[in-house]
Amino acid sequence: MDSVGLVLEGGGMRGVYTAGVLEYMMENNLYFRYVIGVSAGACNAASYLSRQSGRNRTVLIDYVNHPEYISYKNLVRKKQLFGMDLIFDEIPSTHVPFDFDTFQNATEQFVIGTTDIFTGKPYYFNKKDDGEQILPILRASSSLPFMAPPVQINNRFHLDGGITDPIPVHKSEADGNHSHVVILTRNEGYRKQKSKLSWMIQRLYRKNPALALAITSRYKHYNQTLDHIEANRENYFIIQPSTPLEVARIEKSQMRLTSLYNQGYADMKKRHKELENWLEKRALVKETV
Numbered sequence: 001m002d003s004v005g006l007v008l009e010g011g012g013m014r015g016v017y018t019a020g021v022l023e024y025m026m027e028n029n030l031y032f033r034y035v036i037g038v039s040a041g042a043c044n045a046a047s048y049l050s051r052q053s054g055r056n057r058t059v060l061i062d063y064v065n066h067p068e069y070i071s072y073k074n075l076v077r078k079k080q081l082f083g084m085d086l087i088f089d090e091i092p093s094t095h096v097p098f099d100f101d102t103f104q105n106a107t108e109q110f111v112i113g114t115t116d117i118f119t120g121k122p123y124y125f126n127k128k129d130d131g132e133q134i135l136p137i138l139r140a141s142s143s144l145p146f147m148a149p150p151v152q153i154n155n156r157f158h159l160d161g162g163i164t165d166p167i168p169v170h171k172s173e174a175d176g177n178h179s180h181v182v183i184l185t186r187n188e189g190y191r192k193q194k195s196k197l198s199w200m201i202q203r204l205y206r207k208n209p210a211l212a213l214a215i216t217s218r219y220k221h222y223n224q225t226l227d228h229i230e231a232n233r234e235n236y237f238i239i240q241p242s243t244p245l246e247v248a249r250i251e252k253s254q255m256r257l258t259s260l261y262n263q264g265y266a267d268m269k270k271r272h273k274e275l276e277n278w279l280e281k282r283a284l285v286k287e288t289v
Helices: 012-027 040-048 055-062 072-078 085-093 100-104 127-141 167-175 198-204 209-216 218-232 254-289
Strands: 004-008 034-038 109-115 120-127 151-153 158-160 179-183 236-239
Touching: 004 040, 004 167, 004 218, 012 040, 012 055, 012 109, 012 254, 034 040, 034 167, 040 055, 040 109, 040 127, 055 254, 085 151, 085 198, 100 127, 120 127, 120 179, 120 198, 127 158, 167 179, 179 254, 198 209, 236 254
Parallel strands: 004 034, 004 179, 034 109, 179 236
Antiparallel strands: 109 120, 109 158, 151 158
């Protein structure tokens, strides 16, 4: 599967759908040489590349009712709605250990998108150069505006990668991939609407006007990316929820989360043969180019 990129959208707790898709892929030894993700997509990809079957389900569903996982007390005390210390420190180091060795030794390329708060532009890390800092990078890529403080890595401050590159297909293309398997966390036909809180965003981030502009313009970039995919549909294999979503970005219902996880698994299982056929055709296309 050379020159085929696996592209993972974020989406907060909607990322449990991606976890289900990747679980099926792991069980069937379906790996791509290039993986790129933002926010929840990047977090799911890390466990996929560390070959830890079941880990994403445990972290996303079994721990969701932990008092520190999603808490408005966190938002008041620490300015973070999600328990970032719990999710990106305690869980991977103690409760559900992350297999750093397998992750580092994996041959796949792994690119993680964040947003530089000063430039308002996407900033990308990769496993080869930055793998030792994987947890703070994942934390940065998942730090939503208003819900978490920026994360400093080296000399830069970062927020959620989904702000500036929510579906990072252009980066995958720029890195040399001619075909892309894209896992989305929204239904077919979804388009993002302009935020009604643009004035608040500009006020709260007045010291970072480039970031404020990136946040308020996110809907345009998101929709333009979907338009780009549709205009080049032969190069993309899209996996997305087959039925209307009942899970929000911030979701604590284990029943709804489990249902969406199972939906992701079932959707991928149903389309496994279709994906194999598409990959074979794309390989033939590459040979004739």
